[in-house]
Amino acid sequence: MMLHIPDVLTSEEAADLRARLLAAPWVDGNATSGAGAAQAKRNRQLPEDGEAARAAQQVVSSALMESATFLSAALPHTIFPPLFNRYGPGETFGLHVDNAVRYHAATGARIRTDLSATLFLTPPEEYDGGELIVEDNSGTQSHKYPAGSLLLYPSTTLHRVAEVTRGERVSCFLWLQSLVADNAAREMLFDLDTSVQALSADRGATDAQVLKLTQLYHNLVRRWAQS
Numbered sequence: 001m002m003l004h005i006p007d008v009l010t011s012e013e014a015a016d017l018r019a020r021l022l023a024a025p026w027v028d029g030n031a032t033s034g035a036g037a038a039q040a041k042r043n044r045q046l047p048e049d050g051e052a053a054r055a056a057q058q059v060v061s062s063a064l065m066e067s068a069t070f071l072s073a074a075l076p077h078t079i080f081p082p083l084f085n086r087y088g089p090g091e092t093f094g095l096h097v098d099n100a101v102r103y104h105a106a107t108g109a110r111i112r113t114d115l116s117a118t119l120f121l122t123p124p125e126e127y128d129g130g131e132l133i134v135e136d137n138s139g140t141q142s143h144k145y146p147a148g149s150l151l152l153y154p155s156t157t158l159h160r161v162a163e164v165t166r167g168e169r170v171s172c173f174l175w176l177q178s179l180v181a182d183n184a185a186r187e188m189l190f191d192l193d194t195s196v197q198a199l200s201a202d203r204g205a206t207d208a209q210v211l212k213l214t215q216l217y218h219n220l221v222r223r224w225a226q227s
């Protein structure tokens with residue numbers, strides 16, 4: 001599932017985070033690339049173990065934990081610590097697939113990447129190009145969103161970032177392992193949860209049918225979740 005989640009950060013929070021990131025030292029983006037991606041990648045990244053990255057990771061991680069839509073859509077098991085990148089004029093990230101497994105040396109965590117996400121931190125009117133272009137079986141979709149918006153997309157896709165031709169695109173990007181590995185199963189759970197929430201707001205959480213559907217949702221999660 002490809003899902004645009006607005007307002008994970010407010011525009012003020014995104015601006016504040018971006019200003020703090022830009023004040024820190026950056027390195028060549030190929031620091032975290034697999035061999036295949038390295039050829040395609042021309043951007044810069046914040047060193048992941050630096051003080052600025054750690055503080056920014058806290059901000060993003062708590063915002064994600066407060067987003068009911070993100071939690072319902074991603075059903076996160078383990079989120080790889082968020083990273084930060086920037087693309088100025090001439091910088092781009094060519095078509096690639098994200099590595100299936102990511103190892104985090106500092107924590108020893110090894111995750112299977114089920115979902116990838118970009119949290120946009122620059123208002124779209126401040127740069128040209130820089131669209132995140134994702135290919136799936138239904139075709140190619142181009143994504144560019146307001147600062148504070150997140151795009152969640154399956155890590156199985158081929159995707160790229162169009163060359164920036166004016167201004168600068170600063171973003172946070174991350175990978176996660178979901179409790180539900182199967183994209184189709186996870187998407188059905190999200191649809192069911194969304195409907196149950198709407199029905200519950202309408203009829204009340206103790207309505208008999210709402211209770212039955214809530215039971216069904218949790219029992220499907222029990223059936224499909226892997227820890």
Ligand SMILES: O=C(O)CCC(=O)C(=O)O
Nearest residue numbers: 085098118132161171173
């Ligand atoms: O910059 C982005 O939005 C995506 C970055 C990306 O695809 C990656 O780092 O693997």
Ligand SMILES: [Fe+2]
Nearest residue numbers: 096097098159
């Ligand atoms: Fe990627």
